[in-house]
Amino acid sequence: MRAVPISLDASAADDSAAILSPESSDLACSLVVWLDDATSLPLRVLDRYLGSLTVDAGELDAAERGQPVLTHADERAVQRARLQDILDVFVAARWAPEGAGNLKELLGAADVKELAQALQEPPRTVIALRRGRASLSPEQAERLAPVIHLPVETLLAANPSLPEDLVADLDHPAYRAKVVALAERRNVDETEAWLTAGFAVAAVAHRQTEGEKPAWTDRLDRYFALVLDEP
Template sequence: MAQDREPGLARLLRAVSTVRVPDAVRAAFEAEPGEPAPGQLWRTRWDETVELVVLLAVSDENVLAAPILLDDRCADEDTIILPPAQNSLTTTIAMWAGLARQLPMCILDRQLGVADIGVADSGWIERLVEAGATRGRRAAGPLDPTNEVQARLTDALDYLASAVWAPSGSGELGRLLAEASLGPPRLIELLDVSPPTALALRRGQAAVTPDQAAKLALALRLPDRVILEANPAPSRRLVQRMSRPRRRAQVNRLAARRGVEERSAWLAATYSVNAMAARQTGTQEPAWDERIDQYFQVTLES
């Protein structure tokens, strides 16, 4: 099928162009993304891979999601076909429930609306069918186009499931500074930091910001990226909060303002927030959302 070879975004735009988008859905798509919840319809995006999904469950780091298509002609026997009355797109959608899987939170891009599927309780599929939903059909054979659509969706979900943006952090910053004989006095002078911060950096207990990494790059004769990757790993809780759809939208505005790629802006924001929190709270786990709000308020509104 020729449409299956199209880049994800182009294919999605072509499909959506055939559907009249309700005003409520358009407003939801253009609004600041909210918190994910079961039953919501989302656009997922990672590089050129773009798919629509319905959320079945949500945790701190992942979502259980099933892909949806606006075309039900190739729906397999595990697919639930929702009539217009059961979703806010007000059109028939095919929910490939048999392909549901865990996906990282960071692939959620824009909310499209909701589906009235009641996934909080067991037996929700049977109740959907009783309320008017139908099931797809079994493939007639190996050449049935249903198999090709299923394979394409499976490949897309595999790619989305592999999405990672967060730095692991090698923790080698202290060693790099030691090998270059950059002690606290030199760091204070070079980076314009306080003595406690310089000492923490020298011991590998604090992280440098992207701006500080650029200054160190000349002294260490290393790329900025290598220095940033030598930082201590950021807090797992910070990475969780930075992976939320709301933060991704802010990261994209930051990327547009600075003319950099999305993941570069994500890293820069995370390292900056992490370094700021370390200076202000020490070893105590900070209120990350407050710190992130402060960072984006300064970088996006100044």
Template sequence: MSQASSSAYERLRAAAAQLKVPEAVRAAAAATPGDPRPGEIWRAVWDHVVEIVIITAVDETTVRALPVSLETRFHDSDTLLLPAEASTLEQPLALWRSLGSRLPWCVLERQVSKLSVPLDGDGAPAPTVTGYRYGSPIPSPAAQSAEFRAALADTMDLLAAAHWAPQGSGDLAALLKQHGLGPAELIRHLSIQPPRALALLRAQTQLTPDEASLLAPAMGMAADKILAANPPLPERAVHELSRPTRRAQVRRLAQLTGTTEHDVRQQALFATLTLAARQQRPAETDWPARVDRYFDVHLG
């Protein structure tokens, strides 16, 4: 983790160590993460990247977020500088409006604070808000503010590009046919029943990561390339495993199995998809209940 990418969170920790932690911050840290809402300040984490962001808008699969810094001496002309009383952190904040990005839900780890002033979707304060000011233009590309801004921009780009679920081109049936894999070959390679083999060939269900690995030698392709040809994944299922409330379960199972969060999410997704495919009406699948059941079984 680079010093620049984690600076906001590290400064938050340092401030908390030196000052009395506000009760609202303590309560947010102890609570089970819920779904994000506008006006909340979150810790975003992906691989080795860490950043503090303010949520300004929320939709079904992404949030609109701005990087937040406790280092208020660095800013540009679009940076909103808020006083300590503007959030439950009780610290002055710099909101980098020019670096707002759409971030996937899966990068959100934990809420750490909440603003007490309303912002619009672009991070601009409501007309009734007072006590704020905007930063100054960056004087030159060599200025410290320019370096600080560039580091924040890189971090936001990495967070915006985060994903764990294969996109699914829908080319699986054609790909299997191209490699001469019919029902008999799939049954033999994958040790599956005829109905599942036929469903795969008709693009009615997805290959699992384990099945893709078994087919990789016969197809002369990497397993992830085969997975990328799957039928598109149900968006609701992917979203359920991307919610912040799932992250603690994902991490616990990754630790128990010695795998990564990425692998755990994929295994959970394809396991629930396989069970849902046996239902008469898979479109009506209760994905939260399915995912709950998966973690209940695998976490004991």
């Protein structure tokens, strides 16, 4: 999603930023729109809706600009640098790990039946894990860790990467509230709740050997309805 930083202190604007009047938005105050710092952001970093801002390109072009920065010691240059640093953090934000996909190597020396018993799953699930067609959920990794004497974090890092389209759907604001509710219910942080939901849904989908590509939103809806006891 394409986004641009907006701040409220007009005195901090330089000539790269447009200063919009209080009438331009629902916030009823002057807004500094940092046009030169526009970038693509993942939906996952958007936390709260504050209001609407609707302007056309002509209005932005005609808007008042801040004064040029003439020295690096200018406090406005420092403030903009801080804003850019924060923006870099948002751009790089990611809850889904880049899975190594090497579960086969970690599980290869263990007996299939023993692993199945520890996971409380049928042997075919263990075989799917070894083939990279399934992912360990955090709960399964906790069951498995003492059996093969590896940390939970090592097991989860060995999962195959979650499908990008599943990650994108989970990032949607419609699921953010459900992830927060899951985190509160299980007394875990949001990242662990995201991982729990993502790996659980992916694991079920990996068991599907035929048919069309998984409809992640349908699967996510069913998952959250189940774990949150929704009607």
